[in-house]
Structures are given as structure tokens and as C-alpha cells.
Amino acid sequence: MYEGAIQDLIDALGRLPGIGPKSAQRIAFHILQADPEIARALVDSIRTVKERVKFCVICGNVSEEDECRICRDPRRENTSICVVEESKDVIAIERTREFRGKYHVLGGAISPIDGVGPEQLRIRELMVRLGDLQVKEVILATDPNLEGEATATYLARMIKALDIKVSRLASGLPVGGDLEYADEITLGRAFEGRRSV
């Protein structure tokens, strides 16, 4: 145990996700010995995030305005909505440059074990948006794991009732991967989703 302040910093850092006691100690000493400018930049950026960043009133993505950059963009199509779990997923999909529609961020996935039911997610907000007649297709891009699949199944049933096309991202072999090392479920999905060439 260190004296007062440095131990407090180690403790505060150790509470962040993915930072163990050794990393916390290493980072604390880095901050201690670093240029005061570096510590100030870190402090300012934490405060600015807490003060300025909020969630888009339409899609739930992170934003510094009431409406996020994508929802504000008139070039984005209103006819398709891609439903994701988290803001991070929006960035991942944006990087592909494959999608020109709008997003809807649920804020998680249905997971009874963690006490997350449909009412904890932004599903009601999604259904309100779908009331808008413009939407022709909803792409369910929740994670390809148990919780993500359950959420997609739940949403698909509700959205189909509105007579809107619903699709799910394809599962299969990752590009650049090795067939031999694919797990059997992924390989099974790749067979199931095979396309004629």
C-alpha cells in the first residue's frame, strides 16, 4: 500500500473495466511522472465527456447535440433502420461503408440472467419510429451470441407484425479465416447460408 493520494488513484483506476491492480499501479505512476499537460488533458476529457456527451433523442447513439450526426444527416436514407446493441456497433458498421440508412441503439440485449428484459432496452422508442411509414426495412445487427439472437428473435416477431421487411446480418466464416479452425456452429451457419455462385 502506498501513501494516500497515489493509492487513491490506483484504486480509482482499478475500478475501470479491464484494468487490474498491476495495470492500475503502472498507469498511476505514469500519470505521476508524466508532464502536467498530459494529466490535465485526461482530466479535461473526462469532465467534457460527462458534461457534454449525451444520447441522441431519436436513435440513442452518443451525441453532443440533441440529435446525433447520423440522424441529422439529410443524405442518410430514412427507409432502413439498422438496430444495434451499443454505440460502438454503430462505429463498426459505419467503417464498412455498406449502410446508408439510420440506426437505432438498443442500449444492450435481452439477458434474463443480468436482469435485462425488453422494457430496459430502447424497444418502445424503436416501435414509435417504425410508426413512421417511410421505413421499409429493419436490419437486426445485434451480436451473434445468445443474448443478441434472443433480442433479434423478439424484435423480428414484433416488427413483422407491422408488415416491414426484417433481416439479420449473415453468420458464416470470417473473411481471411481458416475453415479448419472455424467452430462447428459457425461452420454450420456458413453451410445453412450458402449462396449459389
Next chain:
Amino acid sequence: MYEGAIQDLIDALGRLPGIGPKSAQRIAFHILQADPEIARALVDSIRTVKERVKFCVICGNVSEEDECRICRDPRRENTSICVVEESKDVIAIERTREFRGKYHVLGGAISPIDGVGPEQLRIRELMVRLGDLQVKEVILATDPNLEGEATATYLARMIKALDIKVSRLASGLPVGGDLEYADEITLGRAFEGRRSV
């Protein structure tokens, strides 16, 4: 790329040691969604460390006073000094409860590749302390790697000239380890340093 503030925070976090882009993103979203109290505690602890924590004028260990807790403690013996590279090493040795003397923190090890020579370390301060006739033994507890060994060899030569006993921490098999998995240098050292039972 995210909008403004959240990306600034991801960048600031990504500059900390051992935090890659994915962890930086994960921590930034954690801070964004966490209770404001948690962000405030982190900000305050960073600022307090930068404002209050300094280095002991005697031994170079981290301290909130001019002299650190160990240097101030009258129960610690003045007859032996344990020389370490960093403050972290002081904590590691304190945990063993094997040492009742004082410390001297060098602030690193001799490493020509990183441009660290003896003059960049707190070696002059150590020699001044050894001028005090009370010191009977210096324990060199620099890391058992190339730089640490070089530093120990350098110091040993200087300190022996003052007619003070110099020792080095034992190298050998880690307790609870498996002989089969020991590297040959460690195993060689363990042979070299064998003790009669």
C-alpha cells in the same frame, strides 16, 4: 471515429501505458455511462496526485511530505540501505516484511539503449547518504535483468571502495515453481547459489 468529446477521451486514455484502442473505447463508454460520482472521484484523484505527490528528498520514494513515511520512521534501521529501481519495488519488498532498514530509489536502471546513464539516476544522492558512517550494508535490489545487473555491478564497484558490505538479492527458482519449466539461466543461477542444508 466518434464525435468530438468521446473521441478525445478515447485518445487520452489510449496514450496511457498498456491501454490499446479497444480498451480505451471500453473505458470511455464506461465513464460516459457511469455515475457522475465515479468520474468525479477519478478526476479528483488524478489532480490530487499531480498536486500533492512528490518524491522524498532523502530516498526518492513517492511521498506526500518532504520525507517519506519510511525515512521518517525512527524504528527503521539506518545501518542498511536497500537500493531499488522504482517506488513500486519498495512496496514489493515491504510486503515481504523481511527488511527493516531504509531504501534508496534510483529512478530506473542504467540502459545505454534508452539513453539512461549513471548521471540520470539518483546515484550521487546515494553516495552522499553512504558518507554517513552509520551505513553498514547496501543491498542491491535492482531487477534481475540486463539493465538491473549492469546497474548493480556499477554500484557494487563504487560502494565497495567505501568499505561498506554490498549484497545482491539471490537469483534462483521461484517458490512454488516447477523445476522443469525454469529457464536455463535461472536454473544455472540456482545451482550457483545452492546452500548446504
